[in-house]
Amino acid sequence: MSGETFAVHTAVVRGAEALPVTVEISLSDGIPGMTVVGMPDAAVLEARSRVRCAIASAGYDRPRVHVTVNLAPGELKKKGSGFDLPIAVAILAATQQIPLDGLDSTLFVGELALDGAVTSVRGMVAYAVLAKQMGLDLACAPNADVPESLRDRVKVVGTLGQLRQPLATLEGLIPYLERVRGTACVALDAPVGAAGAPELDFADVYDQEVAKRALVIAAAGAHGLLMVGPPGSGKSMLAKRLPTILPPLTEAEELQSMLLYSVAGEPFAGGGEHRRPFRAPHHSISLVGMVGGGNPVLPGEISLAHNGVLFLDELPEFTPGALQALRQPMEDKEVRIVRADGMYRFASDFQLVAAANPCPCGYLGDPGHECRCTPAQIVKYQNRVGGPLMDRIDIVVNVARPHEDRLIGQKAGMSSHEMGELVQGAREFAAWRRARDGEDADRKGGSGVTEARFDERAIATLEGIASRKALGGRAISRIVRLSRTIADIEGCESVGRDEVIEACSYRAQDKVEGVL
């Protein structure tokens, strides 16, 4: 009962990374059939039928022997349908139906259709990253989305039949954009404000210059932002335009985002245009949908918003669990999800932008409408967000209903282009300042007044406000950071009195007290 053996490199996606797996096969006499060992799940077991049909319909001979497939290492759970291609390749190689050259330096990933066509699976970017780390070529389907920086060693296997030629003759991957531009479905699936983004412009939003100013500050310093206002005041319109003024993704950031989208099985619409992700989950989202989880464990909305914007419209309508779960990832810039089979890490460095009505009816503080809510209702509504989360939102801005004259007269204010230049300028100034003062200057303990270079009048103003309002340590350091960002926008090396006063105007507590 001796037989042929063969092994092929493949991998399995776990969390946001691919782990190397070796598909070992052994052909033996006896009763024909296929046995899969190595903790396969149902999708891996179904590979048996797909592999059998694909081998036959690609015109190869199917061995009438017993095939034992071992997915090593044995302790790792194998999930998904990406093992079809490596199992088929191993069988074809062991039965000497395809040339062996280059098989040992190639990582195979793909699902097989019954006609022998290869299709891509979830997490192709993770597989490409692993292949690069291991110094292997990646053989995958033609519809795989692999970023440009990883594409040089990718070989496209369109159908199983193509493996009759040596691997070296296979084509490379067609660039991502050329394919995406031709397909309508990608544009439909794309998150709001990403694919349709070129048309979005802040010039479309009239009479909201105060809110636009707050958005510029938020974009410049990556501060959390909450917009409070009555229905129809343009909160959602404003938020959707935020990505248009954010600086473009760097190459490294884009790779991180593409990786997270890839393992989540979603198309990354910003690809090629370096546009930051914008995620706007509906308020019915579950805790797992927000931070990640499930089986298999997938990244949640906060990770899909990594390097971009997480917009929570109707903030108080979110379940408390989903909201409070944001606190730790916001601090750590990553979320750690612990399940029975260990810990999963997903990056989650997102900018939180939220919108809320001031009260259940929405008209509290609106001069044109009467608010019908009781004070108890208002307090209950506002308390739903919770203090600790509000603590992490640096800017709270009132978005009033726009004035009728300016709306009908279409008096456009600042455009995305102007705002984007302010943001870009502020970020460049801050980067220059950090380079001068050392990278850690912003993160030292204490209030940070010295590091932020407050002038004397600014310090006096801050002291006055702090004592009048009885501000705590966290509130003071937040005002300091916000003042510093405002000064960066102005291009000032030192923070003056005006910046401090403006920063204090964005405090949450004053808003609530002011309208009640």
Place this chain on the structure above:
Amino acid sequence: MYQATTGRPALHRMQRRSGMTEDFCCPEGMLGGPDPFSDTSSSAGDDGAPPIKPTAKQVGRLGEQIARAFLETHGYTVLAMNWRCHSGEADIVAYDNLDDVTTLVEVKSRLSEIGPTTSFPEKAVDRRKQGRYQRIALTWLAFHPQTTNVRFDVIALNIYAPLCAKVRLVPGAFEWDE
């Protein structure tokens, strides 16, 4: 590790035998036992009385005899009929000379009219039946050490005349997956 370790070429174990459908009439003298319904058919022709319906067992026995004749005229050597072991009974054990493999053949027979096929007896080879054949195969391998590999074939017969049937041979009808 990444080299195929070949003792002998693997391709010799590829299946050359392909499935076939054929109208087959058993030649005189090839039928092993007595024709189970030669009496019933002749009596029906003589006096016009409705033919007596043969029992399922009779149909099965006749089918096995026709299948045996079919296999022997198509390159098989029959090794055993109704081979019994503690796991169950294999209808026919035959050696496929084309593929050099021992096959365990399940025969499924149905009576039917002449003409287009309306019933597919092979559908009756369900998971349970396949599992039984897999255990029988293990026993056969244990009793016959010279046998290295086996195959599971199914023969479906639509018997439309005492010795004639539409025969469908399905070589390698099922496998043993774990």
